[in-house]
Amino acid sequence: MTAANIAPNSPFYSQLVGKVEDNILHLQDKRNVFLLDKLDARNIKSFINNSLQQPWNNHILLIMFICGDKQLDTITIKNQILAINVRLKNIFNAFHLKDMDEFRVEIHLYQYLRGIIFPEHSPNTRRELLKTYKSMAYTTKKWISSRLPIEQQAYFERFLLDLPSFNSRDFSFSKLALDARHNTRKSETDAIVDSLSHIRAEGHFRWNQLQRLRTAFLKACEEIQKAKAKLPLEFSYDEPESVGERFYFRLWDKPSFVLHHQDQFPASSLKAVQRCSGDYSPEKNHYFVEFIKAERVKDEGDIEGLWFMELFVEGVISQWYKNETEKETKRKREWLLSWGYGGENLAGNPEPFYSKHKGILTPNKFISRYQDKADGVLFDIEPLYAATTFxxxxxxxxxxxxxxxxxxxxxxxxxxxxxxxxxxxxxxxxxxxxxxxxxxxxxxxxxxxxxxxxxxxxxxxxxxxxxxxxxxxxxxxxxxxxxxxxxxxxxxxxxxxxxxxxIYACLRFLLHGLRMETQEGKPVTIKPHLLRHAFATEAVQRRDMSIDIVAKILHHRNLTTTAYYSEPTPSIIGEKVDELHDIISDYIDIDEAVLRNPKELESALEEYKDKVGVFNNVIGGTCVTDRVCPIKMACLGCQAKIPQPEKKYELYEVIELSNDLEKRYKSLGLQVEVKKARMMRKQAKNELKEIELIEAYRKEQNYEPQIHFEK
Structure with missing residues (x-):
């Protein structure tokens, strides 16, 4: 068998030729397009960096080509290949294997999955490996047998991963992993489900604070340009009364910072500043700030300062571990893990504030390099403003x-x-x-x-x-x-x-410092998918929305998935038990409750098919669902409604009405109706609390701090 006469066009071809099997490198699809040319550059780079020098390089490359031909997601391919690559390294090292001919699935992989080697690896890690390994082995074998002539199949079979005879049911880790993941998700959801409105409001407060800082920064830049003043320029401003603090800053540019600290810079830097050349040329110059201090304005309370300041003080922005000592790396890693940053990667160095995107969160290299030369804390405004806004x-x-x-x-x-x-x-x-x-x-x-x-x-x-x-x-x-x-x-x-x-980095930065813990005391970091779980749980368990309605909102195809997302958390179960004890003396038709089947429930739902939808105003806000009303037109407390401050007077009327209804129902001895009236009042008060938060951050948006410049 000979390689094709025409080589692939990929710029990576020259890095691969002679280092991997030639016939794999020149594989083509049905239209004679080289599989290498169809593969995303990110996956090829990952292969070169992680797999090219390994004994299984041909196996991995073949898998990648076939996955690329099947148009699997780039990130999916990359993650699966990395997972197999890391675990094969573990197994080969543990058994001192040198090449793939020595690797036996029924011995080496089986012992890893049983936990005989690397017992510290989690059940989920083992489960994911078996799932990925079997999927890749099956996919490549099927592609070879269906796409290549019979006379070629035998040649390529030696580069296929051997399919194991066992499956996940043969190991205890599968159920353990699923249970652990399920329990973790629900306990984390439990920690935040009651705080969604507070989390959202805190995000607004923090954006307002950074917007005020940016406004002061831009005015300081204007002051320098207008008055031709000398840097550094010191300025300060007062935060709103709700914060009650005054912030002090210095405005710098790169040349002024070097000249002010010239005893800490080499002669070459001073010459470059004087010549306005290299990194100190006008086109590479920019303004940045130094946070000096915060102080209370009217009282002696605790000083909070800017919420993100400790991230810079601790030095954990971006890839913080580069050029750090072993001792300092350990200290910072432990600090990050204490906040819950790190997930399952407890062995590596977490990068919770590394955006991997230019201009988002990460400061200029000059600031990172010379942070230790400043009295205060140096940072760029625009990367933080962009991260907070997104x-x-x-x-x-x-x-x-x-x-x-x-x-x-x-x-x-x-x-x-x-x-x-x-x-x-x-x-x-x-x-x-x-x-x-x-x-x-x-x-x-x-x-x-x-x-x-x-x-x-x-x-x-x-x-x-x-x-x-x-x-x-x-x-x-x-x-x-x-x-x-x-x-x-x-x-x-x-x-x-x-x-x-x-997005992960932007969210973590915006919400850092909001300490939330599970009932076991484990810190919880807010993630997009966790917010999705909390949204579903809140809607079904607290707002009594129908699961099929929530499935439509979440765009789920399977109601089982929605049921999993919206399962009651431990705290909600406790609340429901308390409510049950509270009404245990009330009459309940147990037979009717037990005997109702889904068909009857569906029929009952048809009675309430009056649309609320995005075209109607409701008590205290606006409805944002176009589906069947999820809670039978009882709009108070509905997850599909966004409370609006402009309509809070309606909620006050509901509270007054509920008081009148409670008195009337008490006089008639209708205890269930009394409880409904109380619930109506409770839900209206809860919505008023959320409206108060909205009004507070809206008021701050209009606050214009008076900026004072030190001449």
């Missing part, structure tokens, strides 16, 4: 629609994505994206608040690009092969669309 829009969409992260990243400034209707002189908005597992777009209904946040991101991007429109960019995350058209995506910066890691 983080707040993400948080709002996750907590008000239950959307997935991949759905969020599809949001674009196009008429096909953003749509609105006008009813009774009021605009109602939705966005259309393709949910997981589907190619066609479906609607996600959003509130007026969300549209304002989208507009805020739009304004920031137009300023960033110094343009009157957002540029069209390539979609870069999962399912990339479905979204080939360039679009003006909202989640982009520096002419590149975001990937998942960037």
């Amino acid at each position: 983080g707040l829009l993400s948080l709002d969409i996750f907590t008000t629609t239950g959307a997935r992260l991949n759905e969020l990243l599809q949001l674009s400034n196009t008429k096909e994505c953003l749509k609105w209707v006008k009813v009774d002189n009021k605009e109602h908005f939705s966005f259309y994206v393709a949910p997981k597992g589907r190619h066609q777009v479906e609607p996600f209904y959003i509130s007026e608040q969300t549209t304002k946040l989208i507009s805020r991101v739009m304004k920031m991007l137009l300023e960033h690009y110094k343009s009157d429109k957002i540029p069209k960019v390539e979609y870069r995350d999962d399912r990339k092969h479905l979204f080939k058209e360039l679009k003006p995506y909202f989640f982009q910066y520096h002419n590149k669309a975001f990937q998942k890691n960037t």
Whole structure:
């Protein structure tokens, strides 16, 4: 068998030829397109960095080519290959294997899965390996047998992973892994499900704070340019009365910082500053700030300062572990793990604040390099402002629609994505994206608040690009092969669309310091999918929305999935037991409750098919579902409603009405109706609390700090 005469066009071909099996490298699809040319560059780079020098390099390359030919997601291929690569390293090292001819699935892989070697690895790690290994082995074997002539199949079979005779049912880790993952998810959901409105409000408060800082920073820059003052320029401003603190800063640029600390810089840097050359040329110069201190204005209370300051003090932004001593790396790693940053990767160094995107969160290299030379804390404003602005829009969409992260990243400034209707002189908005597992777009209904946040991101991007429109960019995350058209995506910066890691970093930065723990005391970090679980649990367990309605909101095809997402948490079970004890003396028709079947429930639901939908106002807010009313028109406390401060007077009327109803029902001896009246009052008060938070951060948005410059 000889290789094809024509070589692939891939720029990576020269790095692979002679180092992997020639006939694998020159495999083609049915249209005679080289499989190497069809593979995403990210996967080839990953292969070169992690697998090329390994004994299984040909096996892995063949798997990657076949997965690429089947158009699997780039990230899926990368993650699965990395998982197999890491575990094969573990197994080969443990058994001192040198090449794939020595590897025996029934011996070596089986002993790993039984926990005989690496017993410290979690059940989920073993479960995922077996699942991935079997899937890859089966996929490649099927492709070889169906695509290649019989005379070629025998040649390529020696580069196939051997299929094991065992499956997950032969090991205890499968059930252990599923149970552990399920319990972890519910305990984490339990920690945040009561705090969704508080989390959302805190996000707004923090954006307001950074916006005030950015405003002060820009005015300080104007002051320097207008007055031709000498740097550093010291300035301060007072936070709103609710914060009660005064912040002090210095404004620097790179040359002024070097000259002010010239005894700490080499002569070469001083010469470059004087000549305005190299890193100190005008085109490479920029302004940044040094946070000096915070102090109380009117009392002696505790000083909080900027919420993110400890991240810079601890030095954990971006890839913090580079160039650190072993002792300092250990200290910072333990600090991050104490906050819950790290997930299952307890052996590595967590990177919770590494956005992997230019201009988002990560400071300029100059600041990172010379942070220790400053008296205070140095940071750039724009990367933090961008991270906070994107983080707040993400948080709002996750907590008000239950959307997935991949759905969020599809949001674009196009008429096909953003749509609105006008009813009774009021605009109602939705966005259309393709949910997981589907190619066609479906609607996600959003509130007026969300549209304002989208507009805020739009304004920031137009300023960033110094343009009157957002540029069209390539979609870069999962399912990339479905979204080939360039679009003006909202989640982009520096002419590149975001990937998942960037959203994670923005959310963590925005919400850092909100300490939430499971009942066992384990810290919980807020993640997009966890917010989705919390949204579903809140809707079903606390708002009594029908599971099939929540499934429509979450764009689930399978009600079993929705049932899993919305299972009651330990705290909710405790509450329900208390409620049961409270009403145990009331009459309940047990036979009717037990005997009702899904058909009867469906028939009962038909009685309440009056639409609420995105076209109607409801008590205390606006409804954002176009489905059958989930709670029989009882709009108080409904998850499908966004409370509006402008309508809080309606809630006060509900409270007054509930008081009157309670008195009347008491006089008639109708105890169940008395409890309903009390619940009505409780739900109205809860919504008023959320409205108070909304009013508070809206008020702060209009606060203009008086900035004082030290001459």
